[in-house]
Amino acid sequence: MKLCNNLNYTRSLSPGKAVFYYESKDGQMNPIKCEQTHLRAPKAGFSEAFNSDYSTKNTAPQDLSFSNPQFIEECYVPVGIDEIKIRFSLRIEANSLQPDKCSDVQIREILQAFATKYKENGGYQELGERYAKNLLSGTWLWRNEHNLGTSISIKTTSNQEFNIDNAFKLSRKTSAKDKKTISKLGSEIASALSDPDHYYFADITATINVAFCQEIYPSQEFLDTKEKGKPSKVYAKTSLLTDEKTVALHAQKIGAAIQLIDDWWADDADIPLRVNEFGADHHNVIARRHPSHRNDFYTLIQNADNYCAQLDENSDITDDMHYVMAVLVKGGLFQKSASSKKGK
Numbered sequence: 001m002k003l004c005n006n007l008n009y010t011r012s013l014s015p016g017k018a019v020f021y022y023e024s025k026d027g028q029m030n031p032i033k034c035e036q037t038h039l040r041a042p043k044a045g046f047s048e049a050f051n052s053d054y055s056t057k058n059t060a061p062q063d064l065s066f067s068n069p070q071f072i073e074e075c076y077v078p079v080g081i082d083e084i085k086i087r088f089s090l091r092i093e094a095n096s097l098q099p100d101k102c103s104d105v106q107i108r109e110i111l112q113a114f115a116t117k118y119k120e121n122g123g124y125q126e127l128g129e130r131y132a133k134n135l136l137s138g139t140w141l142w143r144n145e146h147n148l149g150t151s152i153s154i155k156t157t158s159n160q161e162f163n164i165d166n167a168f169k170l171s172r173k174t175s176a177k178d179k180k181t182i183s184k185l186g187s188e189i190a191s192a193l194s195d196p197d198h199y200y201f202a203d204i205t206a207t208i209n210v211a212f213c214q215e216i217y218p219s220q221e222f223l224d225t226k227e228k229g230k231p232s233k234v235y236a237k238t239s240l241l242t243d244e245k246t247v248a249l250h251a252q253k254i255g256a257a258i259q260l261i262d263d264w265w266a267d268d269a270d271i272p273l274r275v276n277e278f279g280a281d282h283h284n285v286i287a288r289r290h291p292s293h294r295n296d297f298y299t300l301i302q303n304a305d306n307y308c309a310q311l312d313e314n315s316d317i318t319d320d321m322h323y324v325m326a327v328l329v330k331g332g333l334f335q336k337s338a339s340s341k342k343g344k
Contacts, residue, residue: 001107001110001301001302001303001304001305002107002302002336003107003298003301003302003334003335003336004102004103004104004107004335004336005103005335005336006101006102006103006335007099007101007102007103007104007107007333007334007335008099008100008101008331008332008333008334008335009095009096009099009100009328009330009331009332009334010093010095010100010331011095011329011330011331011332012092012093012094012095012096012193012329012330012331013090013091013092013131013255013258013259013329013330014090014091014092014093014251014255015088015089015090015091015140015251015254015255015258016088016089016090016091016251016254017088017236017238017248017249017250017251017254018086018087018088018140018248018249018251018254019086019087019088019238019240019246019248020032020084020085020086020216020218020246020247020248020249021084021085021087021240021246022077022078022081022083022084022085023083023085029240029241030240030244031240031242031244031245031246031247032075032077032078032084032216032246032247033075033078033244033245033246033247034073034074034075034218034235034237034247035073035074035075035076036071036072036073036074036231037071037072037073037074038069038070038071039069039070039072040067040068040069040070041067041068041069041070042067042068043064043065043066043067043068048064049064070232071230071231071232072231072232072233073231073233073234073235074215075215075216075217075218075235075247076213076214076215076216077210077211077212077213077214077216078213079212079213081210082209082210082212083207083208083209083210084207084208084210084216085205085206085207085208086141086144086205086206086208086249087203087204087205087206088140088204088249088251088254089201089202089203089204090135090201090202090204090258091199091200091201092189092192092193092199092200092201092202093192093193093196093199093200094192094193094194094195094196095329095331096115096193096325096328096329096331097112097115097116097119097194097196098111098112098115099111103335110304110305110308111304111328113308114304114305114307114308114311114324114325115325115328117307117308117311117312118307118311118317118321118325119194120311121311121315121317122315122317123317123321123322123325124190124191124193124194124325125186125187125190126317126322127189127190127193127261127322127325127326127329128185128186128187128188128189128190128191128193129182129183129185129186129189129190130186130261131186131189131258131259131261132182132183132185132186132189133170133174133182133186134257134258134259134260134261135152135154135185135202135204135258136152136154136162136164136167136170136178136181136182136185137152137164137167137168137170137171138150138152138167138168138170138171138206139171139257139258139260140204140249140253140254140257140258141167141206141208141257142217142249142253142257143217144208144216144217145167145168145171146168147168147208147209147210147211147214148208148209148210148211149166149168149208149209150166150167150168150206150207150208150209151163151164151165151166151167151206151207152164152167152204152205152206152207153204153205153207154185154202154203154204154205155202155203156185156188156200156201156202156203157199157200157201157202158188158200160184160185160188162181162184162185163181164178164181167206188200193329216247218235218236218237218247218248218249219235219236219248219249219250219253220233220234220235220236221234221235221236235247236248236249236250256274259274259275259326259330260272260273260274261275261326262274262275262276262279262323262326264319264320264322264323265279265288265289265295265323266288269288271283273288275323275326275327275329275330276289276327276330277289277296277297277298277327277332277334278290278291278296278297279295279296295320297323297324297327297334298334298336300320300323300324301324301327301334303320304324307320307321307324
């Protein structure tokens with residue numbers, strides 16, 4: 001199967017922004033605000049003293065003792081608060097069952113057949129449990145994961161509630177009880193991913209025990225230009241019902257964490273990657289699914305018709321099949337036209 005000129009999938013996982021707050025005794029939500037800080041950072045970069053060929057620059061000794069003034073935003077837990085909450089919602093739709101747009105009828109039929117057979121062989125359960133574990137273990141907290149203790153509660157439109165008392169421990173060791181919780185939530189997610197007849201929502205809240213005035217890490221806004229008199233580092237914010245501003249995590253950052261499930265990129269893979277067409281490993285600055293390895297999405301999706309035949313003969317789903325379907329769940333523009341813009 002070859003890619004056609006127009007092929008895209010709408011994403012199946014749509015998180016909202018995650019809001020930071022703390023509750024007063026009457027249950028009211030209170031904002032966690034930013035502080036603007038002027039500081040003197042040391043000049044310690046390589047380029048301050050060296051050229052690109054490692055030859056030293058002609059600098060006087062005192063030149064490297066000067067500071068680099070900065071104006072930034074910082075965020076800390078308010079004085080006297082020992083517990084904060086971070087909350088967001090997640091909508092799940094069955095958009096991977098067929099393309100949103102496809103210019104070739106035969107390719108559409110192949111991709112629909114692959115999704116159907118993947119569903120019939122229980123493939124979505126595997127994806128569902130992986131997404132569920134990331135939700136319950138607090139992967140989406142990013143640097144805020146390091147604290148004095150995190151419990152996570154998930155309420156769903158199936159009238160179910162899933163609770164984990166120690167999210168940090170879950171991310172490293174899973175008890176029998178936690179495995180059962182992951183499996184049950186995974187089943188709900190799998191059903192939502194594969195049943196187009198209803199929409200599914202989950203309301204996720206992390207309750208975090210924090211140290212005194214502990215620093216917290218919201219999303220950072222991207223600034224096109226540096227404006228004089230304004231901070232060079234700005235955090236994401238949203239408004240509570242009181243119109244007070246509180247810090248937040250971008251929906252895209254939440255989504256990236258939920259999709260940290262790709263450990264299929266190698267037999268000895270030591271880290272799960274965010275689902276990506278080329279297996280981008282940002283920590284090591286390398287593409288784990290480079291086209292030269294023949295394990296990238298665009299190479300593997302060409303096997304969709306073969307995958308259908310394999311699933312007809314054998315119920316075993318391969319790692320490549322799981323990966324391809326995870327990319328379709330992620331969504332995006334997958335056509336081969338060079339002039340097309342990527343992303344959705």
